[in-house]
Structure formats: C-alpha cells, structure tokens
Amino acid sequence: MRDEKQPQPSKMKRVYQGIHSMKFGMVLLLIIGVLSIIGTILPQDRPLSFYEEEYNALIYGIIETFQLHSVYQSWWFIALMLLLSVNLLLCSIIRLPKLLKKMKQEPSAPDPKEKGLFFFDAKKEINREAVFKKAGFSAPKKHSTGEGEVYYRRKHAVGHLGSWFTHIGLLVIIVSYLVGQIAGFETFFYGVPGVSGSIEDTPYQLSIEDFTIDYREDNSVEQYTSNLRVYDEDNTMIKEGISSVNDPLRVEGLSIYQNGTGWATEMHLFKEDEPLRSLTLYQGEIHVDDDQRIAIQFYDFYPDYVFHQGMPATRSPYPNNPHLLYVLFYEGLRADMNVVAMGEEVVFQEYAFRVEDPRQFTYLQIVRDPGIPGALLGGVLLIVGIFTAFYLYPKTLIVREGPKGIELWARAPRGEKLFHSNLTSRLKEESNWE
Amino acid sequence: MGVDQSLQLEITLFNLSIALYLLSMVLYLVFFIAKKERAGDFGSYLIKGGFMLHTVALGVRWVAAGRVPLSNQYEFATAFAWGIVLCFIIFEIKFSYKAMGTFVTPIAFLIMGYAAMQSKDIRPLMPALQSNWLSIHVGTAVISYGAFGVAAGVSLMYLLRNQFSNSPFVKKHLPDLSTLDLISYRAIALGFFFLTLVIVTGAIWAEQAWARYWSWDPKETWSLITWIIYAVYLHARIMRGWQGKKTALFSVIGFICVLFTYIGVNTLLPSIHSYALLLPFEW
Numbered sequence: 001m002r003d004e005k006q007p008q009p010s011k012m013k014r015v016y017q018g019i020h021s022m023k024f025g026m027v028l029l030l031i032i033g034v035l036s037i038i039g040t041i042l043p044q045d046r047p048l049s050f051y052e053e054e055y056n057a058l059i060y061g062i063i064e065t066f067q068l069h070s071v072y073q074s075w076w077f078i079a080l081m082l083l084l085s086v087n088l089l090l091c092s093i094i095r096l097p098k099l100l101k102k103m104k105q106e107p108s109a110p111d112p113k114e115k116g117l118f119f120f121d122a123k124k125e126i127n128r129e130a131v132f133k134k135a136g137f138s139a140p141k142k143h144s145t146g147e148g149e150v151y152y153r154r155k156h157a158v159g160h161l162g163s164w165f166t167h168i169g170l171l172v173i174i175v176s177y178l179v180g181q182i183a184g185f186e187t188f189f190y191g192v193p194g195v196s197g198s199i200e201d202t203p204y205q206l207s208i209e210d211f212t213i214d215y216r217e218d219n220s221v222e223q224y225t226s227n228l229r230v231y232d233e234d235n236t237m238i239k240e241g242i243s244s245v246n247d248p249l250r251v252e253g254l255s256i257y258q259n260g261t262g263w264a265t266e267m268h269l270f271k272e273d274e275p276l277r278s279l280t281l282y283q284g285e286i287h288v289d290d291d292q293r294i295a296i297q298f299y300d301f302y303p304d305y306v307f308h309q310g311m312p313a314t315r316s317p318y319p320n321n322p323h324l325l326y327v328l329f330y331e332g333l334r335a336d337m338n339v340v341a342m343g344e345e346v347v348f349q350e351y352a353f354r355v356e357d358p359r360q361f362t363y364l365q366i367v368r369d370p371g372i373p374g375a376l377l378g379g380v381l382l383i384v385g386i387f388t389a390f391y392l393y394p395k396t397l398i399v400r401e402g403p404k405g406i407e408l409w410a411r412a413p414r415g416e417k418l419f420h421s422n423l424t425s426r427l428k429e430e431s432n433w434e
Numbered sequence: 435m436g437v438d439q440s441l442q443l444e445i446t447l448f449n450l451s452i453a454l455y456l457l458s459m460v461l462y463l464v465f466f467i468a469k470k471e472r473a474g475d476f477g478s479y480l481i482k483g484g485f486m487l488h489t490v491a492l493g494v495r496w497v498a499a500g501r502v503p504l505s506n507q508y509e510f511a512t513a514f515a516w517g518i519v520l521c522f523i524i525f526e527i528k529f530s531y532k533a534m535g536t537f538v539t540p541i542a543f544l545i546m547g548y549a550a551m552q553s554k555d556i557r558p559l560m561p562a563l564q565s566n567w568l569s570i571h572v573g574t575a576v577i578s579y580g581a582f583g584v585a586a587g588v589s590l591m592y593l594l595r596n597q598f599s600n601s602p603f604v605k606k607h608l609p610d611l612s613t614l615d616l617i618s619y620r621a622i623a624l625g626f627f628f629l630t631l632v633i634v635t636g637a638i639w640a641e642q643a644w645a646r647y648w649s650w651d652p653k654e655t656w657s658l659i660t661w662i663i664y665a666v667y668l669h670a671r672i673m674r675g676w677q678g679k680k681t682a683l684f685s686v687i688g689f690i691c692v693l694f695t696y697i698g699v700n701t702l703l704p705s706i707h708s709y710a711l712l713l714p715f716e717w
C-alpha cells in the first residue's frame with residue numbers, strides 16, 4: 001500500500017536518480033559485457049557479402065540491421081558506452097563533495113551504542129603514544145568532551161577517493177578511445193629498399209633505406225628491421241631511424257610499425273621482342289598492361305625451391321634457388337600458371353616476361369591515435385584508484401580516558417573486520433593491555 | 435648443464451610437485467570429511483613442499499630458456515597453477531581456515547593436469563613476443579588468475595554454506611558466511627587490481643607490437659568481460675538486493691570467464707593471441 005502522505009518524487013527526478021544509480025551502471029556494464037561476446041564469435045569487419053553467403057536470410061537480416069559485422073563500432077554499442085560514461089560522470093560529480101567532506105571530517109566522539117575494541121580498568125595506565133605507534137598511527141590529537149579526554153588519529157583519508165579515481169580513470173579511457181576512433185587514422189606503406197613516396201593523408205614523405213631480417217640457427221626469425229627516413233613537405237628530413245617489431249618509429253604524432261614482409265622481383269615485360277615495361281612486382285600484386293590484354297600476378301615465392309610431393313615448396317627462407325609462381329591472364333582470361341626461375345624467360349603469344357633480382361620488401365603500418373595519452377592517463381588513474389580503494393582503507397583510532405575507564409575504538413568503515421583482527425593481534429603484545 | 439638436462443630436471447620437479455599437490459588435495463579432503471585436524475596440517479605442509487619444488491621447476495626452465503617462461507600454453511598453465519597455490523598459501527596464513535584447502539587444491543590440481551598435457555618444448559620467440567611488457571603482462575596475469583582461483587574456491591564454500599545452512603556438518607566445517615564473503619572479497623580485490631594491471635600493460639605492449647592498444651581481439655574482449663564480471667561482483671557486495679548469494683555467483687562466473695579467456699579463446703576463437711593468423715604475410 002502506498003503511503004499517501006509521503007510525496008512521491010516526480011517522474012523526471014526518478015529518471016535522473018535512475019540514470020546515476022549504481023544499479024543502472026552495473027546493468028549497463030553487464031549488457032556491454034554480454035553483447036561484446038557477439039563480436040568474439042561472429043567474424044568481424046568482413047564485407048557484407050561474406051555474411052550474406054555464410055548465413056541464412058534471417059540471420060543476415062539481423063546482422064545487417066544491428067551492424068553485427070562491426071559490433072564495436074555499431075551505433076548501439078557506442079550508445080551504450082556513452083550511457084555508461086554519463087552514468088559514471090553524474091555519479092562521480094554527485095559523490096565528490098560527499099567524499100571530500102568525509103576526508104576532512106574529524107572523527108566524532110564515540111557513541112555509547114558503538115562497540116569499542118577494548119575496555120580497560122580506569123586504574124590502569126597506558127602508554128598512549130606507544131599504542132598509536134604500534135597500531136601504525138602517528139601521535140594522536142586530543143580534544144576534551146564532557147565524558148573525558150578523547151585522543152584520536154586518522155590514517156589513509158585519501159582512501160575515500162580510491163573508487164572515485166577509479167571511475168574517473170575509466171571515464172577518461174572511454175572518452176580517449178572514442179576520440180581515437182573519430183580523430184585517428186591508419187594507412188600502409190610498402191616497398192623494397194630504395195623506394196620512397198608520400199604517406200597517404202599526411203604531408204610527409206617516407207623513404208625505405210634498408211630492410212633486414214635476422215634469422216636464428218633454426219631458421220626462425222629473430223627480428224625484422226626497416227631503416228627509414230621521414231621528410232616534411234619542404235623535403236627536409238625530419239627523422240631517420242629504424243622500425244622493428246615491438247619498436248615502432250615515432251615521428252610527429254605518427255607511429256610507423258614494422259608489420260609484415262614478402263618478396264619482390266624486377267619484372268621485364270616484352271611485346272613482340274620489344275621492351276614494353278620494367279617494374280618491381282610485389283608478392284600478391286597483379287600487374288595489368290597493354291590495354292588490359294595482358295596481366296601477370298605474383299602468386300607466390302619459393303626462395304629455396306624444391307618440387308616436393310607434387311607441390312612447389314621451399315627448403316629454407318634463404319634465396320638459394322629462388323622461384324616465382326605466377327598466374328598469367330591473356331585478354332581477361334586465366335591462361336597460364338607456372339613456377340619460373342630468376343632470369344628464365346616465359347613466352348605467351350606475342351608477350352614474354354622475365355623476373356630477376358629477388359628481394360624482400362617491408363610492409364609498414366602507419367597509425368596516428370590522438371587518444372593514446374588520454375588512455376594512458378586513464379589507465380594510470382585506474383590502477384592508482386584501485387590500489388587506493390583496496391589497500392589504503394581510511395582508518396581511525398580513538399582512545400577515550402574517562403571515568404568509566406580507558407576505551408579503545410577502531411573505525412574502518414570499509415574494512416572493519418580486518419582492521420579489528422589486525423589491531424587485536426598487534427596490540428596483544430602491549431603487556432598492560434590484557 | 436645443457437638445455438636437455440635442464441628440461442629433464444624441470445619435468446622431474448614438475449611431476450613431483452603435481453604428486454605433492456595431489457596428496458595434499460586428498461589430505462584436505464580427509465580433513466574436511468573425516469574432520470581429522472592432523473590431515474589438514476599435513477595437507478598444508480605438503481602443498482608448501484610442492485610449491486617449493488614447483489618454484490624451482492619454473493626457475494630451472496627460466497634459466498634453460500634464457501627468458502621468462504611465460505609464453506606458451508604449457509608455461510602459462512604451470513605458472514597459473516603456481517599463482518593459485520601462492521595466493522592460497524598467503525590466504526591460508528592470513529585467515530587460517532583449513533577448509534579452504536579442500537576447495538582450492540582441486541582447482542590448482544586440475545590446472546596442473548592441464549599443464550601436464552601440453553607440449554613442454556622450448557621454442558624461440560617470434561619477434562612480437564620479445565618484449566619486457568610480455569613478462570610483466572603475463573606475470574601479473576599469473577597473480578591475478580591465482581587470486582581469482584582462490585576466490586572461486588571460497589565462493590563455492592559460500593554457496594554451499596548458504597544452501598545447506600541447516601546441515602550441522604556444513605555448519606561445523608565451513609566458516610560463517612560473513613567470513614567467507616570477506617575472504618573471497620579480499621582475494622578478488624587482489625585479483626582485480628592485478629587484472630587491471632594485466633589489461634593496461636597488455637594495452638601498452640599491443641600499442642608497440644600491434645599498432646593498436648585495443649583492437650577488440652577475442653582474447654582482449656574476453657579479458658574485458660572477465661574484468662566487468664568482477665567489477666560487478668565488487669559493486670554487488672555493496673548494493674541492496676544483490677548481496678549474498680548473487681555476489682558469490684558473480685565470483686564463480688568470473689572464474690569461468692578466466693578459464694575461458696585462457697583456454698577457450700585460444701582453442702575455439704580466432705585471435706591474434708593465438709599467434710597464428712597474425713599479419714598479412716608469412717612471419
């Protein structure tokens with residue numbers, strides 16, 4: 001039954017209270033957690049046609065409507081994150097004054113209803129300083145009340161702010177992440193040593209000076225290293241350095257990552273015995289020429305070629321016997337596919353081609369993410385906040401010397417039980433505290 | 435000592451520590467069921483003995499591999515079990531409830547068993563894994579997952595105690611609900627602090643190695659889900675209506691997420707953390 005005398009908060013007020021409540025925050029967190037599972041099961045960021053082929057019409061419809069092919073960039077996922085941010089922001093703003101007040105507040109005199117830790121005979125003397133010291137507190141402050149002298153000391157007042165810093169840290173991370181998504185960019189650059197060109201969407205030029213791969217004895221790769229130079233729009237070099245795996249080259253807010261490698265060869269194409277074109281052909285590329293009459297695809301590469309069990313293969317990563325697997329298209333149709341050695345000529349109708357000078361090229365990923373400093377700051381706040389919340393409990397120790405005797409109170413609103421058992425064992429040795 | 439001999443020594447020590455963990459588990463069970471205090475004491479000695487041998491085994495492997503032994507399924511599984519036992523020993527000393535052993539040692543033993551089934555070869559690291567951040571990242575994961583393992587055991591005790599609150603047997607052997615809640619809370623606080631370190635150091639490392647500090651890779655996403663579950667646990671404890679049984683359930687679900695993040699993601703889902711389909715060309 002509703003109590004008619006109690007005024008109900010208005011609807012607006014209830015919604016507002018709901019929005020900054022911890023319960024709403026937890027429900028949001030759980031929803032975000034559960035829905036993010038979708039993106040770990042369903043392949044992400046493929047073209048829509050992939051899903052159309054792979055799944056039935058109903059599932060495809062759901063995928064398309066809710067952008068499940070790109071869950072973490074979908075409008076509803078971002079909306080949930082923004083809602084969580086609003087929830088955290090409001091809750092943090094509302095809590096701060098209360099927390100600051102708690103931090104500054106001097107402890108009240110013990111209330112008779114509150115249970116003390118120890119109660120002693122009034123005749124007994126205690127070494128107050130020693131007790132506070134033993135309990136891990138500095139020398140006590142004092143104030144007098146009607147019921148006698150009260151000595152107290154507080155510790156870890158900052159502990160009140162632990163969860164607040166944690167929440168702000170998370171907020172900063174979410175905002176920084178969204179900033180990175182909106183304002184960040186990514187591009188790729190590849191080439192053999194000697195290649196230079198402009199970095200897409202930036203005023204900078206990049207030149208690949210050298211590229212090396214270090215192998216171990218067992219032929220596994222130890223490290224890939226690109227020597228790079230970066231030039232600005234006036235062609236002045238602004239940075240020279242290396243990029244290797246785990247150690248990107250940083251310049252002007254850009255990070256250049258050693259991301260991949262592959263083989264490249266020089267290709268010479270002839271038509272009716274006349275040179276038609278010479279160029280560097282990269283693994284995976286397809287070169288189309290002469291009004292699309294001829295196309296040659298660099299399909300695969302075998303640096304140390306053997307024909308093994310009916311298949312081309314390589315014995316080692318070293319170019320001891322380099323061969324290229326090409327696919328040739330003639331007038332739009334796939335016409336020929338074969339393995340060819342370096343320098344060996346392949347003739348097809350009026351065309352001929354030859355590949356030589358195999359080298360490994362470097363594949364670089366270039367990223368700018370203006371959210372990184374914020375995300376890092378948020379991460380630090382998160383860690384410091386959590387540590388503060390869990391390991392710097394606000395504690396108060398109070399001794400009252402009054403007519404009833406000497407009483408000891410210990411308060412730790414967030415960890416009373418632990419604090420009490422800890423104190424009991426620490427103070428047991430004080431001989432006059434039986 | 436050559437690498438092969440070191441590996442042999444490591445395997446021997448590993449097997450001995452599994453054996454001691456098994457014995458200790460049996461003793462803790464006897465303690466719990468037959469209420470034999472002595473059995474509990476012996477269980478506690480044996481697990482400490484096993485832990486010492488286990489520590490030496492990890493050290494031997496560290497020296498033999500010339501790097502922190504935390505970079506494949508075997509190495510992580512054995513370190514994971516080590517972390518659980520370490521946290522268990524700390525919590526047993528701190529709270530001195532023997533019955534914890536009955537619930538925590540089986541978890542540690544199962545993970546040791548999983549480790550025993552993995553390949554123990556020492557392989558050289560691919561370039562992306564040659565980073566100090568890897569050691570910090572996985573090292574903190576060992577402590578975090580270890581603490582969560584202890585918390586899961588204690589939360590199971592909580593659920594049992596809560597379910598059979600009238601059974602004199604349960605009443606006699608299990609600490610009261612508020613104590614169990616306190617122990618699992620402290621274990622989760624430790625685990626949560628370390629899990630946050632795992633995620634943050636992982637992000638720093640990913641930014642250097644994979645160009646993105648967060649790319650929603652399945653392993654990352656599942657560790658975030660785990661983190662969320664434990665965050666909800668921490669708030670459920672102080673939220674009206676979610677306290678008690680619900681809170682303990684979040685702790686158990688959280689540990690299932692831990693196990694899935696560690697084992698399930700690698701075997702069931704595509705991920706850069708499986709180091710397979712990593713980069714556009716063959717690395």
Ligand code: HEM
Nearest residue numbers: 020021022025026087088091163166170386389665668672
């Ligand atoms: C993943 C997200 C979150 C994390 C990691 C987090 C972390 C924490 C931590 C570590 C504590 C201290 C708990 C303890 O000492 O046992 C805490 C307390 C608290 N959290 Fe969160 N939190 C998150 C989200 C939220 C949200 C969405 C709200 C909603 C308003 C919220 C409200 C609170 C409140 C009010 C407290 C204080 C409880 C108290 O001191 O009595 N938190 N949080």
